[in-house]
Amino acid sequence: MKIEKRKLSSEQCEEILGILKARFEKNMNRHIGLEWAKVQAKLEKNTEKLWSLNEMETTGGEPDVITHDTKTDEFIFYDCSAESPKGRRSICYDREALESRKEHKPKNSALNMAAEMGIEILTEEQYRELQQLGNFDTKTSSWVKTPANIRKLGGAIFCDRRYDTVFVYHNGAESYYAARGFRGSLRI
Template structure:
């Protein structure tokens, strides 16, 4: 996933924008009152943000607009794949947790991958907001930003949706599972 040049080819840019537009139009309930033309205008000239959106897409996050940041006016893109993104699963929470494992280390960590592709991992509030826009993680779970006091004690938190309810759980930060990934956001 790493690359020194965080820029898409013109063809890649056009293909990504077409994908994002189609998803935006198909899921209007996620972003009532927001027009695609305004989002597109905000994306113009932001090659690093487009690269990040492409990374979200390549890891099967299916990014879509879910709101506007009230402080900055930025559009908020979030991973809206029905299940935790396939290309971002089987990861422990962070580098400290990865270093703690003596054997069977996962390939990477949720926080490192998020930093590599330029997104923020969802916090509990963001995750719960996403769940008001649809039903996500019915078979998977997603790491979320862990409060410092929990992380200091070796834990990390994740969420999922079961029985039409959003659950908030804990696990050792060094744990990883094939059905647990993470969701991220990008402000543009």
């Protein structure tokens, strides 16, 4: 994707900043001790990252700040929608899996969509961190970054929350389901 497409108009910037601020203030338990003014200042200096957050929002991810990395001085956003983002479901794991399907191909793959959006797919560890902040994916599931040894054998892993427990499962990387998408992260 071309860089010039990764810019928002001033109206779009104001709109996404308003959405993010409202979500930040509504969910203070996700980022105890962080101040919105500092987050906003970083966002205003990183308009390409703001574009990525807008992509997360428009695909149903409801991104929110979950922590601040003091070593890198970066704020970390995760998709915090209750269920796997609607605009990112019915996709297989990666491009290789997509190309391996002979028929009934999904429209895209999780890793390809994440790259197009300028975000990273959550790892299993990050997914478990997210689940400490609330109950997510109680009716859906989300692809997570798959270890190379599993992917090399044709598999991919996904997670969900059932029975008040986070489960990790496996599937063929080429599989896709209406209730499975992916969650992303973004460092700013």
